[in-house]
Amino acid sequence: MKKLLVLLIAVVFGGQMYGQTYNTFEPSKTQFMIRGYGHTGFEYMDSGDETESTFLGLAYAPIFLYKHSDRLMFEAELEFVLEGNQLETGLEYADVMYVLNKNITARAGKFLLPFGTFMERLHPAWINRLPNAPLGYGHDGIAPSSGIGVELRGAFDLGGPTLNYSVYATNGPRLNDGSDEPEEAGMLRFENYEDTNLAKAYGGRLGLLPFSDSSTEIGFSAYSTSDTGEQDSEYEDVGAFLFALDFSFVKQISGLGGVIDVKAQYNNSNVDTATYFELEDDILEEYSFDNQSNSFYGQLSYRPTMASSDFVKKLEFVGRYSDFNAPEGAEWEEKSVQYAFGLNYWLSWRSVIKLSYQTTETEGGHDGDGLTNTDGLFVHWAIGF
């Protein structure tokens, strides 16, 4: 019996001692990590005829990072949003990337498109200085946000200045020919998960940081496709060319006692002219229009990081102008101008409470032909993790 007890003790404690001796708890080569962000808030909107106020359910966007090696990684971002009494889910991106050498990285899958910088770098709620995107982005926007395909990207150190680039091929956009949604005939839809024709969209962005302190970046993006319509349809050969110009300046300026952050982007969309149909008094009438759209935003923010008060240091003042012009003659013809002002309080580098007032003047659009003024008050709380 005594021998058996000694044997059991030796097995139990011996195993633990062995484990403690030889398990060095070194990190494994492969790593899995969940990051992401969430935001919630309150909105009050007044458009003259209609007034609404609502607390917003939390939007949650987990980001999954799997580092297979120092060169190979998988990344994906999901999005969960409570909207219209329903839980909406989305796959923002999911791609595999491989660092080929110090200047070239290859990506494949669904990735955020480097069309300007807003959608690729600045749209997450804990990064965006205002509670929503400028005009021209989102559901009815003209700037593509993501695509399915392959991409090469990288950067070159020019001995002070830096040059970064990306070139890609994706499924490309799908032209809304008006058969299902006549009020949106001529619009490009970028959520083209299964290609409807043989043509691909090709594009890229070239960014230059001319100064060694990396404070300034100017970028040019282009996105082009020869076909946007469904294969074998009369719209198949309708091509599209989009371009964007972006600018960024971020610098701590002692004379101003804080950090100045300037961001701007101009988007231009040019789609081949085509003939669409509309039902007017039970008669099918054909029409066409010059399918050109553009949008612009310019944003200035200031953080008094050199203030003596801890409270003041965490404040940020923001102002943004944005406009959006949809083609004249289209069912979705629109001219909108928006001014947004905000006061932010940074709880930490990745958590911010945003108070914002926005006023938008819209002529045309989905809401009708007249002029609409919409004022909005937003209180949002965003956190990155």
Added chain:
Amino acid sequence: MKTIHKIVVGVIVMTIVGITAVACSSTKKGYTDVPDTATAAAEEEFKIEKSGAQMWGETCNRCHIAPSPADYNDTDWETISLHMRVRANLTEKESNKILEFLKSAN
């Protein structure tokens, strides 16, 4: 639009070829120069390079407020650095030096 599309495709193809040629070309010198040791040491001493801390402040702040090094451990920072290198199109040097700084300061 067809002409513009052809031009865009042509520019992209030339960009890919050019970048591949530059990125894959050797950075080694065609011949080996042998500087005297004192000169080489002096050159090294006077070479002014940005520190990882400076790059962390300048580069991260381009999009978001620079993160606190203490918020993640070394292993996490390695994963995040690779993710950010690609997402923000950073150079290898920027990414490595920022990672070194974050690991040393957390």
